[in-house]
Amino acid sequence: MPSCDxxxxxxxxxxxxxxADETGQVFACPNCSANAGIAEVARQRARA
Structure with a gap:
């Protein structure tokens, strides 16, 4: 079952x-980021 990392x-x-990124990691979800910004937050967290 996938989950937010x-x-x-x-x-x-x-x-x-x-x-998810190409390895299957989910860096942001509706529970921890704004729905409108999930993709951007995920990119920022993946870089860190």
Whole structure:
């Protein structure tokens, strides 16, 4: 089951397909970031 690597919350398989990086890590989810900025927050956290 996929989960957010930042906060540990469960995310759906569909969410992970869209927002995970090429290794399958999900760096942001609706529980720990604003819905409108998930992709940007994920990019920022992946760089860190």
């Amino acid at each position: 930042h906060c540990g919350s469960h995310v759906s398989e569909r969410f992970a397909r869209v927002f």
